[in-house]
Amino acid sequence: MEFEEAKEVLNAIQHAGFEAYFVGGSVRDTILNLKIHDVDIATSAYPSEVKRIFKKTVDTGIEHGTVTVLDHGRAYEITTFRTESTYQDFRRPDHVEFVRSLKDDLKRRDLTINALAMKPDGEVIDHFEGLRDLKEGMIRAVGVAEERFHEDALRMMRAVRFASQLDFIIEKKTLNAIHHNAHLLSNVAVERIHVEWVKLLLGKNPQAGLKDFMATELYHYCPLFSDKKQVFNKLMNLNSSQLTEEEAAWTLLCYLSNLASSGVKELLRAWKSSNSLISNVIVATELVTLIRQQKMDSWTYYRSGLHCLRIANEVAVILGFGINEDILEQKYAALPIKDKHELQVDGGLLINRLKMKPGPQLGVILERLEHQVVNGELDNQQDLLLTAASAWVK
Ligand SMILES: Nc1ccn([C@@H]2O[C@H](COP(=O)(O)OP(=O)(O)OP(=O)(O)O)[C@@H](O)[C@H]2O)c(=O)n1
Numbered sequence: 555m556e557f558e559e560a561k562e563v564l565n566a567i568q569h570a571g572f573e574a575y576f577v578g579g580s581v582r583d584t585i586l587n588l589k590i591h592d593v594d595i596a597t598s599a600y601p602s603e604v605k606r607i608f609k610k611t612v613d614t615g616i617e618h619g620t621v622t623v624l625d626h627g628r629a630y631e632i633t634t635f636r637t638e639s640t641y642q643d644f645r646r647p648d649h650v651e652f653v654r655s656l657k658d659d660l661k662r663r664d665l666t667i668n669a670l671a672m673k674p675d676g677e678v679i680d681h682f683e684g685l686r687d688l689k690e691g692m693i694r695a696v697g698v699a700e701e702r703f704h705e706d707a708l709r710m711m712r713a714v715r716f717a718s719q720l721d722f723i724i725e726k727k728t729l730n731a732i733h734h735n736a737h738l739l740s741n742v743a744v745e746r747i748h749v750e751w752v753k754l755l756l757g758k759n760p761q762a763g764l765k766d767f768m769a770t771e772l773y774h775y776c777p778l779f780s781d782k783k784q785v786f787n788k789l790m791n792l793n794s795s796q797l798t799e800e801e802a803a804w805t806l807l808c809y810l811s812n813l814a815s816s817g818v819k820e821l822l823r824a825w826k827s828s829n830s831l832i833s834n835v836i837v838a839t840e841l842v843t844l845i846r847q848q849k850m851d852s853w854t855y856y857r858s859g860l861h862c863l864r865i866a867n868e869v870a871v872i873l874g875f876g877i878n879e880d881i882l883e884q885k886y887a888a889l890p891i892k893d894k895h896e897l898q899v900d901g902g903l904l905i906n907r908l909k910m911k912p913g914p915q916l917g918v919i920l921e922r923l924e925h926q927v928v929n930g931e932l933d934n935q936q937d938l939l940l941t942a943a944s945a946w947v948k
Pocket of ligand 1: 664669
């Protein structure tokens with residue numbers, strides 16, 4: 555386990571005479587028995603001191619106190635204890651103030667469940683009753699919630715995200731503070747909000763996260779979400795099994811919003827999504843309707859591709875009209891060709907053998923061949939395809 559190896563890193567810092575602890579999400583997730591992804595370390599050593607202890611380091615965020623240590627092929631982020639919120643946009647490193655006390659460092663973290671530290675021997679340091687909140691399933695800001703949210707407004711989205719991801723309840727004062735400060739979210743980079751929003755949708759209890767997201771009016775300050783109250787209500791009422799990936803989450807949202815492809819594009823662009831995500835969600839959203847209408851023919855399977863078919867069907871299953879997964883896979887596997895390049899003729903061949911001229915007619919004929927092969931009307935054999943094409947040319 556990553557923790558075991560990371561202990562050596564902690565020990566090395568301690569041997570050099572400094573304090574060092576595991577902090578943040580890895581401590582929370584270990585206590586919750588969840589899989590941990592990255593291990594963050596907080597230390598009283600300044601970055602220059604950390605760099606003296608280890609052979610291989612990278613200055614990944616030296617201005618906010620972070621040095622990455624490379625050890626046995628792994629990377630560990632080691633951050634000097636700090637006070638004022640440096641969790642904000644790292645383009646604003648002007649707030650950093652290093653301190654030598656762990657408590658001061660933990661005091662400026664967002665939520666009590668994220669303000670725990672752990673020693674290499676597993677002892678947990680808990681200044682803000684994070685262990686109690688973990689046990690009770692509570693999301694609570696550290697200290698005065700308003701202050702924490704002013705330091706970094708993204709924390710409000712993190713709170714609703716954790717409510718969904720961990721299936722926890724947001725404590726009343728924290729929830730009120732989010733409601734009161736929701737407008738501050740407008741100052742946060744969309745990319746950062748995006749990460750939290752997706753984690754909320756993919757969480758264990760998205761209905762709970764959405765309920766808080768709406769009740770606190772955070773959604774008003776998210777791109778193009780102001781008019782989506784009804785859609786979120788629909789989402790909340792779905793007895794959904796857990797969504798497995800971001801594209802499925804957006805597809806569900808776009809389908810429930812009745813968005814045509816231009817609307818999907820506009821929404822996802824506003825959320826700064828990648829072009830590949832946008833095009834997959836456009837295809838998958840249309841597919842959901844076709845699945846509902848039972849209009850799934852071979853051509854639809856072919857042009858959608860297996861990836862989008864799976865996404866659309868995941869959504870259709872949640873909506874109660876999905877296709878049996880095995881049947882979906884079988885139908886796709888049974889397609890005579892999966893890609894245009896598998897067609898036994900191409901433009902060059904038509905020009906050479908049928909003396910066709912390059913131009914739009916060639917494209918039309920190739921497309922017709924492709925359709926017929928996919929639909930099983932014509933075998934994908936070169937001589938058959940050439941015969942069919944030559945008949946169409948005449
Ligand atoms: N806006 C933020 C972001 C992070 N943190 C602190 O920095 C730690 C690490 O942050 P990050 O890795 O972004 O999130 P995790 O809490 O580790 O959650 P995840 O498991 O999703 O990575 C958090 O636990 C929390 O203590 C914070 O106080 N405020």
